[in-house]
Amino acid sequence: MLRYTVRRLGQLVIVAVVLSILLFGWLRALPGGPVSALLGERATEESRAQLVEQLGLNQPLHVQYWKFVQRAVTGDFGVSTGVQPGTPAMEVFLQRMPATLELSVLALLLAVVVGVPLGYFAGRRQGGWLDNLSITWSLIGVAVPVFFLAFLLKYVFAIELGALPASGRQEVSIDATHATGFYVLDGMLTGEWDAAWNAFLHLLLPAAALSTIPFAVIFRITRASVLDVLEEDFVRTARSKGLGARVIRGRHVLRNAMLPVVTTIGLQTGALLSGAVLTEQVFNITGIGQALSLGFQRQDYAVLQVVILATAMVYVLVNLVVDLTYAAIDPRLRER
Amino acid sequence: MGVGRPPGLRASRTGRRIATAGLAALLATSLAACVQSQREGDGGRTMVFGAAGAPALFDPFYASDGETFRVTRQMMEGLVGFEPGTAEVEPALAESWESSEDGTEWTFQLREGVEFHDGTEFDADAVCANFERWYNQTGPGQNAALSYYWIETFGGFASDDDPSLYSSCETPDQSTAVLELTRPSSKFPDALGLDSFSIQSPTAMEEYGADEVTARGSSFEYSEYAKQHPTGTGPFEFDSYDESNQSIVLRRNEDYWGEKAELDRLVFKIIPDESVRKQELLSGGIDGYDFPNPADISGLRDQGFDVQVRDPFNILYLGISQRSNPALRDLRVREALARAVDKENLVEANMPDGAEPAELFYPDSVDGYPEDVTKYPHDPQRAKQLLREAGHQDLTIEFWWPTQVTRPYMPDPRGIFNALSGDLEEAGINVEPVSKPWNGGYISDVNQGKAEVFLLGWTGDYNSPDNFIGTFFGSTQNQFYTEPAPWGGELAERLEAADGEADPAAREEMYTEINRSLKSEYLPAIPLAHSPPAIVTSSEVEGLVTSPLTAERFAPVSLRQ
Secondary structure, three states, X not given: OHHHHHHHHXXXXXXXXXXXXXXXXXXXXXXXXXXXXXXXXXXXXXXXXXXXXXXXXXXXXXXXXXXXXXXXXXXXXXXXXXXXXXOEHHHHHHHHHHHHHHHHHHHHHHHHHHHHHHHHHHHHOOOOHHHHHHHHHHXXXXXXXXXXXXXXXXXXXXXXXXXXXOOOOOOHXXXXXXXXXXXXXXXXXXXXXXXXXXXXXXXXXHHHHHHHHHHHHHHHHHHHHHHHHHOOHHHHHHHHOOOOHHHHHHHHHHHHHHHHHHHHHHHHHHHXXXXXXXXXXXXXXXXXXXXXXXXXXOOOHHHXXXXXXXXXXHHHHHHHXXXXXXXXXXXXXXXX | OOOOOXXXXXXXXXXXXXXXXXXXXXXXXXXXXXXXXXXXXXXOXXXXXXXXXXXXXXXXXXXXXXXXXXXXXXXXXXXXXXXXXXXXXXXXXXXXXXXXOOOOEEEEEEOOOOEOOOOOEOOHHHHHHHHHHHHOOOHHHHOOOOOHHHHHHHEOOOOOOOOEOEEEEEEEEOXXXXXXXXXXXXXXXXXXXXXXXXXXXXXXXXXXOOOOOEEEOOEEEOOHHHHHOOOOOOOEEEEEEEOOOOEEEEEEOOOOOOOOOOOOEEEEEEOOOHHHHHHHHHOOOOOEEEOOOHHHHHHHHHOOOEEEEOOOOEEEEEEEOOOOOHHHHOHHHHHHHHHHOOHHHHHHHHOOOOOEEOOOOOOOOOOOOOOOOOOOOOOHHHHHHHHHHOOOOOOEEEEEXXXXXXXXXXXXXXXXXXHHHHHHHHOOOEEEEEEEEHHHHHHHHHHOOOOOEEEEEEEOOOOOHHHHHHHHHOXXXXXXXXXXXXXXXXXXXXXXXXXXXXXXXXXXXXXXXXXXXXXXXXXXXXEEEEOOOEEEEOOOEEOOOOOOOOOOOOOOOEEOO
């Protein structure tokens, strides 16, 4: 088990190195870059050359990369030029991560809370009105682009009805204390309940928009899985034993149907993050999705590097944890 | 399996649930005591203004972007300022000033009884400390990415070879500061009203290491002062910058020397997406934002929002580089381009309300603007004839235009390009379009003179011809690349001479003459239009006086209840 873990961690390092090289080279192959971002339209050839020299951008790429690595191992990933100019890129990432997590968790929660029961009831009454309705709904959820839905929700609930805030994470005038960066949690921790509530209201529309993708998948998997389980022998056996319908549904059908659903929920994390890029843009949520899109628009090497690398590392680590769990359950996976 | 749990077990499970819930509640309350709320009571009257980008820092000396200046302008003042609603200089921290006959010695009488936000007294020592700080920048501080306006206005620094306009700053007494220049300059005193030359507290700058700016990776890291402790004399003072919520809070300076601000707090909320800014205004989340899309203006007005259109203080031009295409070195060819272009139609179809066709390279509110210049009315037939005379009947030119950008002077680059390239083709010129992202090669290539014909413009910093035509044609190796032209060097010299003329009347005459020549004998590029940038606020906002320099101060602004 230890050898397996060590080998997998070794793979993680290789992934990080390869990805950072690709990322480094690719970003620098893009036209523009930090010099244009820093000097703006009033740059002269002279000032451009001076800046390139000062930042060491005229050195060979491998030298620049080596310097980047040397700094990176000390935790220094450079300074943002476009997203939050002047702020260390790592700080930009850490400041923005909570916003994206908060949003994704709520979106996932919404998807599960709505998707699982709906899938369960739709599966039990296959072909019924609820089944047809939910299938249509989930189809819409998959087919409609997130940003369009986000815009629609915002237009109806924020602009026309004025019921929910149009964008942002929290009203500035509420003067909230931020300890962890998770605004809802911060409000609860400090006892500033109005601040927590305000942050929660800000999350509702974007989370609703973002939840449509995992919702559709979770709903369909639950439904299919309930259908499968209903056909299983043990259900028939339980029924023939004279077990009450409630007990059969609760203990046998639902529980067994949940196994693939749980796996699916785990897999949806990736979809959530890519959905967050658009959702955060529409709702001006200062998370890492916005950092990514702004980073590309404004050619912010430092921020793009940190955000993409860190996100990739999170994926790889989550994968590792999943694999380790499997390995713990199934010894066959440990060897080879 | 299949047998129900004994009742006792079920009860204990419920009991466990209750216990868990109780534990969670206990945890929540105990955590609540862990983190101290840092609230400071009621925010009072707060205006929230939507900003397009995060300021790089709050020390205007190291900045050159509008997003930074919009914030620092509320907190800081220079020796001179600009009269609200105009680009005319008025007294600010200096009550009056005079220059010596030869224009190299400027004596400023300073306002008395003024304090910086940290309690430091504003006096002649503070003024000279600021000038000395600027002049003595070293290392990264000398980079145009940081001290752009110093380099543009004063040239070099104490420790480098480039000659500087600045010579010394003397304090004969605490309410008088005397600036010595190495030569006279048309930039004085207007340039001292630039935000970069705001006078900041020497005590605070020293305490928080204002000059500690370091190159790190591919960018610069700024000082503690620039990030958290900007200290000026203005009607608002710095409260906080919440990076995770991307909002900047300023509060009223209760000890302000002049008329105190109406608002208790002024908040800048950073909303990078233009359409999100608009929606946020519509839903009441912000009270205003800058540069609304011209296409949105009438809609916003219909919905009861207050859209103010500023007087134009910018120029959009069709640039010409004489670097690579020899045909463009022929005056007749350049005149043909000028004749081919239909400015009236362009302004009508592609520019916002209030835009005007441009005859010269700056608006008529700037000095030295002659009305009687050579004009080239739209005339495709004449253009064809000129091309024939020059032997370029089948002229092909690369026409460059930028993507991923809108500028106040160029609201719709693609539309402008389409209109103009249609005009050129009508005059028989073959157009090869070249488009590049603004920050992805466009600006850098244009600045190297690589673009044969291109779209670009400029927004004036202050009311001086030098700020426009001095910037454009003062060098022969920039975007216009006038080096091969027989008059390129001569034009640059004439501009330098006019800038250095101490007598204002003579100087104005020199600029008038240069403008005439620019149209009659040089024609290095084709002025297209001046277009007025707009600003939009909700109907509750009162007292906002717009500035042609887009340098609004929010101190007189109040919110209707």
